[in-house]
Amino acid sequence: MRRAVSVLLAVTVAMVLADSAVVTLALPDILLNLDASVGQVAWVLIAYNLVLGLAAVPAAAGLGIARPHVVSAAGIAVFAGASAWCAVAGSIEVLIVARCVQALGGALALVGCLEQLVTERGERRGVATWVTAGVVGTAAGPVVGGLLTQAISWQAIFVVQVPFAVLAVPAALAVRSTVTPPSDRHRPAVRANLTLALMSAALTAALFLLVLLLVEGWGRSPATAAVTVSVVAVAAVAAPWLVRPLRPSTEVEVATGCFLVAGGLAGLALLPSSHLGWTIAPQVLVGLGLGLTVDRLTSQAMEMRLPRARHAGWTIGARHLGVVVGLAVLTPVFTADLRDAQVPAQEAVTALVIDAPLTPQGKIAVAKTLGSALADERGQVPDLSRAFSRLDVDARDRPAAAQLERALDDQLERAANRAFRDSFLIGAGLAALALLTVVAPRRRRTS
Amino acid sequence: MTSPARRAALPLAAVALVAGTIGVQLGHGGGTYEPLRPADACIERPVTSQVDGIEGLTERLVLIGIDDAACTLGTSREALTLRIAQADEPTAAEIGALRRGLLSAVRRMKADGTLPPASDLVDEVLGSADLNPLLERVVRALPDSAINAALKTDDVLRRTIEGLDLRRLLRDVDDVSAIDEQIEPAVTQAVKDSLEARVRDLV
Numbered sequence: 291m292r293r294a295v296s297v298l299l300a301v302t303v304a305m306v307l308a309d310s311a312v313v314t315l316a317l318p319d320i321l322l323n324l325d326a327s328v329g330q331v332a333w334v335l336i337a338y339n340l341v342l343g344l345a346a347v348p349a350a351a352g353l354g355i356a357r358p359h360v361v362s363a364a365g366i367a368v369f370a371g372a373s374a375w376c377a378v379a380g381s382i383e384v385l386i387v388a389r390c391v392q393a394l395g396g397a398l399a400l401v402g403c404l405e406q407l408v409t410e411r412g413e414r415r416g417v418a419t420w421v422t423a424g425v426v427g428t429a430a431g432p433v434v435g436g437l438l439t440q441a442i443s444w445q446a447i448f449v450v451q452v453p454f455a456v457l458a459v460p461a462a463l464a465v466r467s468t469v470t471p472p473s474d475r476h477r478p479a480v481r482a483n484l485t486l487a488l489m490s491a492a493l494t495a496a497l498f499l500l501v502l503l504l505v506e507g508w509g510r511s512p513a514t515a516a517v518t519v520s521v522v523a524v525a526a527v528a529a530p531w532l533v534r535p536l537r538p539s540t541e542v543e544v545a546t547g548c549f550l551v552a553g554g555l556a557g558l559a560l561l562p563s564s565h566l567g568w569t570i571a572p573q574v575l576v577g578l579g580l581g582l583t584v585d586r587l588t589s590q591a592m593e594m595r596l597p598r599a600r601h602a603g604w605t606i607g608a609r610h611l612g613v614v615v616g617l618a619v620l621t622p623v624f625t626a627d628l629r630d631a632q633v634p635a636q637e638a639v640t641a642l643v644i645d646a647p648l649t650p651q652g653k654i655a656v657a658k659t660l661g662s663a664l665a666d667e668r669g670q671v672p673d674l675s676r677a678f679s680r681l682d683v684d685a686r687d688r689p690a691a692a693q694l695e696r697a698l699d700d701q702l703e704r705a706a707n708r709a710f711r712d713s714f715l716i717g718a719g720l721a722a723l724a725l726l727t728v729v730a731p732r733r734r735r736t737s
Numbered sequence: 738m739t740s741p742a743r744r745a746a747l748p749l750a751a752v753a754l755v756a757g758t759i760g761v762q763l764g765h766g767g768g769t770y771e772p773l774r775p776a777d778a779c780i781e782r783p784v785t786s787q788v789d790g791i792e793g794l795t796e797r798l799v800l801i802g803i804d805d806a807a808c809t810l811g812t813s814r815e816a817l818t819l820r821i822a823q824a825d826e827p828t829a830a831e832i833g834a835l836r837r838g839l840l841s842a843v844r845r846m847k848a849d850g851t852l853p854p855a856s857d858l859v860d861e862v863l864g865s866a867d868l869n870p871l872l873e874r875v876v877r878a879l880p881d882s883a884i885n886a887a888l889k890t891d892d893v894l895r896r897t898i899e900g901l902d903l904r905r906l907l908r909d910v911d912d913v914s915a916i917d918e919q920i921e922p923a924v925t926q927a928v929k930d931s932l933e934a935r936v937r938d939l940v
Contacts, residue, residue: 538747546751553755560759560767568765571758578754631772637815638772644818649787650796651913658911661822690787704772 296410298454298461299403300419302366304427305451306396308434310339310613311494314501315436315512316444323444326382332621335498336614337386341393342400343610349397350603358405358599362462365398370455377448399462400606401599406465408598417592420602421585429523429580432497436516475596481727482591483608485544488724489583490612492551495620495717496576497522499710500558500569502624507706508564509673509699518566518573525577526584533582540586545728547582550575552721559714564703579721584609616720624713628706635705639698646694652687656694674698775813778804781845790861794853798842798894805838806831821907832903839898847891855888856881862924887935888928896927 313320313334321331352361372392379385408416438446497519504515533543557572588605595601643656663677678695759767776782784800786793807817810831821827827835846852863873876884900923909915 533747536743536746538744542744542747546747549748550751550755553751553758557755557758557762560762560770562762562765562767562770568762571761575754575758634772634774636819637775637813640815640818641773641775644800644814647787650792652787654911657822701772704770708771 292410295461295464296407296419298458299362299407299410299465300423301454302362302369302399302458302462303403303407303420303423304430305454306342306369306400307424307427308431309392309396309451310342310428310610311335311431311497312435312447313444314432314498315505315515316439316447317502318505319439319444319512320382320385324379324382324385328625329621330382330386332617333386334382334389336617338389338393338396339610339613339617341390342397343607343612343614345394345397346401346606346610347600347603350401350597350599352398353401353405353597353599357466358402358409359463359466360402361398362402362406363459365395365400365402366455366458366462368392368395369399370452370459371395373448373451373455377445377452397603397606401603402462404602405599406462409465417589417598421588421592424588425526425581425585426523428493428584429526429577430520432501433516433520433523436501436512436519440511440513440516476594476601478601478604479591479595481732482587483604485548485724485727486584486587486591486605487608487612487615488720488727489548489551489579489587490609491616491619492555492717492721492724493576493580493584494613494616495713495720496551496555496558496573498617499620499624499713499717500573503558503706503710504566504569507710508703510566514566518569521570521573522577522580525574526581529578529581530585532578540590541728543582544586544590545725547579547586548721548725548728549579550582551579552718552725554579555714555718555721559711559718561707564700564707583724616717619720620713620716623716624710627709627712631705631709634708635702638701638705642694642697642701647690648687648694649684652683652691655681655683655687656691660698674702775815778807778812778814778817791858794858797846797851798839801842801845802835802838805841806834807838809834809837827904827907835903836898840895843891843894843898852890852894854881854885855890855893856884858890859884862928888931892931892934893924893927896930897923900926 317331317334320326320334321328349361349365356364369392372388372395375388376385376392379388404417404420407420410416411419435447438444438450501515501519504510504518505512510518529547533546538546554572554575554577557575558569561568561572588609591605591608592598592601639660643653643660646653646656648656659677659681660674663674674695678691681691683691782804784797786796788796803814803817807814810817812820817831821831843852859876863876879887897920902919906916906919909919
């Protein structure tokens with residue numbers, strides 16, 4: 291029974307942190323279904339991370355007023371209610387407001403669950419469970435979201451959270467801490483939290499941009515993208531096991547992790563083709579980096595610091611405000627680069643059509659079909675397969691038209707890659723900055 | 738493993754992994770995975786067509802002509818094509834450059850010997866032109882040498898290009914019958930004018 295309670299609390303922590311990026315793969319569907327703009331859709335992610343980042347420390351302060359089981363149960367209930375509200379949202383504005391409420395509940399649930407896991411499992415194991423659940427949730431969020439969107443719909447992402455949360459409310463109420471939270475004794479771990487914020491921004495670049503590149507740029511299905519990005523989650527889980535025999539210090543582990551994330555993002559900026567296989571090695575680097583940094587930094591920021599929940603609040607704040615900074619920096623860059631990529635892509639497509647081994651009438655038919663396909667796509671990367679399925683060409687032109695379709699797809703994928711390159715490199719720069727915060731010499735304390 | 742070696746193992750492994758990944762990617766063209774860049778329109782490129790006869794000849798003339806026009810306007814063939822396709826109305830400079838480009842294409846094809854003699858095109862022209870049946874029969878009966886002596890392909894093409902309303906032609910580019918309606922009279926008129934000019938020269 292106590293084990294089930296711990297599992298439910300850990301799942302709640304994972305769910306709240308997974309929600310930070312769970313909708314990433316559903317964004318194209320949300321954009322279409324709720325008739326939103328790209329800027330509005332980005333706010334579905336930004337709003338959640340912003341509110342979670344800002345509310346975490348005040349939520350921890352709430353533990354001084356109310357008991358952890360009350361804070362947890364209330365937080366989980368609000369989170370569940372808001373999740374259901376997200377699922378039935380009929381407009382992008384309602385969805386964004388529901389996401390804010392969801393994040394508010396999530397902040398309360400996170401700090402409350404930390405105290406309860408410590409009560410249940412003891413200080414060391416309780417904090418470790420909370421931290422690990424957070425890392426798994428962060429890494430698995432986009433994967434789960436993508437699979438649910440593909441299998442059912444984007445609303446399913448929110449619906450499946452409700453039963454878990456409904457079970458977690460009585461579980462939270464069942465764990466009653468008898469210890470009064472200690473008063474403020476330690477200052478926040480500024481360096482660890484700063485590194486965590488920069489790494490979160492860089493990891494946002496990795497996960498958010500990669501799924502957008504796969505779905506929007508390369509036209510892969512959300513399920514394919516979800517399975518592809520699961521490499522990050524698997525590598526993140528494997529990382530601590532792989533480095534254990536070397537017994538590195540926390541600084542070496544974190545610095546190495548930052549370097550791996552920077553290298554992985556640079557690798558994503560330099561993909562040699564749109565074959566999914568090329569994304570695996572850079573993703574492994576990012577996943578290993580994620581596994582070596584986030585839990586270590588979170589533990590470092592909280593270790594021996596009291597009150598525990600307050601410091602957990604600072605780490606949550608640092609992580610999610612880092613995500614917001616990442617999105618705020620990257621969204622305008624890649625949307626502008628995508629816009630700028632349209633002209634080179636159109637010119638490449640034009641060159642291929644002009645030089646295609648088609649009859650003049652075939653070329654004119656292809657040009658007409660492509661023209662209307664480009665006009666229908668509202669600035670997104672066009673789906674040429676639909677356009678070519680409508681194409682009416684002479685039988686002798688069909689093999690050349692099929693070959694042309696493949697060549698045009700390749701050009702669009704090249705244009706998308708080029709458009710995402712700067713953003714991946716900015717992400718790599720953020721990870722390199724995080725590395726600097728780790729290796730920069732510490733200020734000597736004067737007595 | 739000794740302590741310093743163990744401390745260095747993780748960073749060294751990370752450097753090897755990152756260098757290996759990026760090195761392999763760059764080795765496979767990771768730095769140059771970008772869309773095709775338009776070629777310099779001022780550099781001559783070979784043009785081909787999948788069809789023969791007047792349609793093939795027209796296609797080759799248009800392809801060379803657009804290159805020449807783009808070179809004159811200081812842009813790429815692709816950018817000019819897109820501009821003409823997307824703009825409501827091409828500018829006077831674009832129309833002028835296109836006409837000069839088509840005339841230049843005729844000169845280039847004549848110079849490199851890819852312009853077919855008039856006798857190769859006569860059957861096709863007669864098939865689509867609305868000529869007096871008697872005159873048509875007379876023309877068909879003429880030997881190739883007589884046709885080629887009377888009609889020069891480059892002269893007919895030059896006269897046709899000069900007589901065409903390019904603005905209207907571009908507006909109707911996706912309507913085959915509308916294009917035929919404009920080109921046939923222009924070709925017929927060009928043939929007549931060319932013959933008249935030959936006769937005048939003989940007299």
